[in-house]
Structure formats: structure tokens, C-alpha cells
Amino acid sequence: MIPKQIPLRNEELFQLAMTHRSYSNNPVQDSYERIEFFGDSVLGLVIAQYLYEHHPEWDQGMMSKAKSSVVQEQPLAETALRLGLQAHLRLSASEESTGGRSRPSILADVFEAVIGAVYLESGLEVARWFVLEQLHEYLMGVSGGDVNPYDNKSKLQEIAQATWRKTPQYRIIGEAGVAHERRFVVQVLFDDTVMGEGTGRSKKEAEQSAAADALDVIQRERRAREMTHDPFSI
Numbered sequence: 315m316i317p318k319q320i321p322l323r324n325e326e327l328f329q330l331a332m333t334h335r336s337y338s339n340n341p342v343q344d345s346y347e348r349i350e351f352f353g354d355s356v357l358g359l360v361i362a363q364y365l366y367e368h369h370p371e372w373d374q375g376m377m378s379k380a381k382s383s384v385v386q387e388q389p390l391a392e393t394a395l396r397l398g399l400q401a402h403l404r405l406s407a408s409e410e411s412t413g414g415r416s417r418p419s420i421l422a423d424v425f426e427a428v429i430g431a432v433y434l435e436s437g438l439e440v441a442r443w444f445v446l447e448q449l450h451e452y453l454m455g456v457s458g459g460d461v462n463p464y465d466n467k468s469k470l471q472e473i474a475q476a477t478w479r480k481t482p483q484y485r486i487i488g489e490a491g492v493a494h495e496r497r498f499v500v501q502v503l504f505d506d507t508v509m510g511e512g513t514g515r516s517k518k519e520a521e522q523s524a525a526a527d528a529l530d531v532i533q534r535e536r537r538a539r540e541m542t543h544d545p546f547s548i
């Protein structure tokens with residue numbers, strides 16, 4: 315059953331948007347890849363137009379930063395979770411067993427695929443309403459000046475400089491997928507020690523994901539040391 319928040323009636327289109335390539339024998343025709351690629355373009359257009367119309371005082375650079383803050387993996391994945399799309403995903407057993415149902419990259423993809431499906435069924439105006447309704451919180455954030463709240467790289471660099479006087483280094487350790495479904499795997503290191511690892515649809519997105527993982531490690535270490543009253547906690 316299609317979640318009620320989604321203005322879509324075509325069950326076949328919805329199932330297509332929920333089908334990961336691992337579930338299909340013909341991933342080109344029977345997975346969400348093509349419709350997700352289409353939905354990504356619709357999403358970019360809607361957000362760009364919103365920023366252009368609502369912020370005449372912003373230059374191209376500011377609009378670009380604001381758009382990147384909204385149209386990236388984390389807010390899109392969070393929106394997919396809020397819509398309950400993870401419960402409708404169709405994955406292979408192996409993809410399921412490795413955590414695919416909660417993987418941010420897949421969740422972001424299926425949200426974009428749903429946008430594409432809404433557009434195909436009802437046109438741009440309904441798709442625009444859906445996008446702006448679902449991403450309202452993030453748009454209000456950037457409109458209030460909180461541009462790129464997911465800039466984990468900057469946060470990690472500040473902590474690293476203040477604590478160890480070191481700069482994190484990023485290393486690509488893997489690439490996979492077809493052209494419009496590219497996935498990058500990146501590690502973040504201090505000297506030769508791996509502090510975090512992440513994936514993304516671009517190198518920048520993967521670096522942000524790796525930085526977020528490193529920040530999580532640092533927070534866990536802090537909490538553990540506070541619990542043991544370690545005077546040398548970071």
C-alpha cells in the first residue's frame with residue numbers, strides 16, 4: 315500500500331520506485347535506477363526554483379551552497395525514513411542481510427525515485443508540492459542561514475585541530491556502479507589511523523559520510539571516558 319503522504323495512485327509505478335537492482339533480473343528496466351535518475355533532476359529543478367524565487371538577495375554561490383545542503387544523501391534518507399519507505403523496499407536476500415534496508419544511499423535513491431513517479435503520474439506542479447512539503451524543514455533551515463548543517467568535514471577538522479593539531483586526510487578505497495548509480499567508498503585518516511569510513515553518490519558526499527562516522531567514533535570515546543572519569547578524555 316502506498317503511504318498516504320505520497321500523492322501517487324499507480325501501484326506499479328510505486329513498486330518500481332521501491333525495487334533495488336539486486337532484486338531484479340533486469341535492473342535497467344525493472345529497478346528504480348532510471349526513475350531515480352529522472353526524479354533527481356526534478357528534485358534539483360524544484361529546489362533551485364524555490365531558492366531563486368524566495369532569496370533574491372542571494373548570489374549564485376549562496377544558492378548553490380543552499381541547494382547542496384538540501385539535495386544530499388542525509389536529508390533525503392531522513393525523509394524516506396519519515397515516509398516509511400524502508401518498509402516497502404524490495405531487496406535481494408544478500409542486500410537485506412548487509413543492512414540495505416537502512417542504508418542511507420538506498421533510502422535517498424528511493425525518495426528520488428518516488429519524486430520521479432509522482433511527476434510521471436501527475437506532472438510538475440504535484441511533484442513540486444510533494445518535494446516542498448516533504449523538505450520544508452530543511453528549506454527553512456537554509457533560509458534561516460543554516461547552510462550546510464551536515465558539513466561534517468568542517469566539524470571534524472575543527473575538533474582535530476583543537477585536540478590533536480592534525481588535519482584529517484581522505485582516501486578513496488572503492489568505486490562501484492554504473493554511471494548514474496556511482497558509489498564511492500572513502501576513509502578518513504589521522505596519520506595512518508583510520509577514524510571513519512563512508513559511502514556516497516559523489517566523492518564529496520562519501521567524504522562527508524566518512525567524517526560523520528569519525529565524529530561518531532570520537533563522541534563514543536568521549537562518553538566512554540567520561541563514564542570512567544578518565545582525566546585525559548578528548
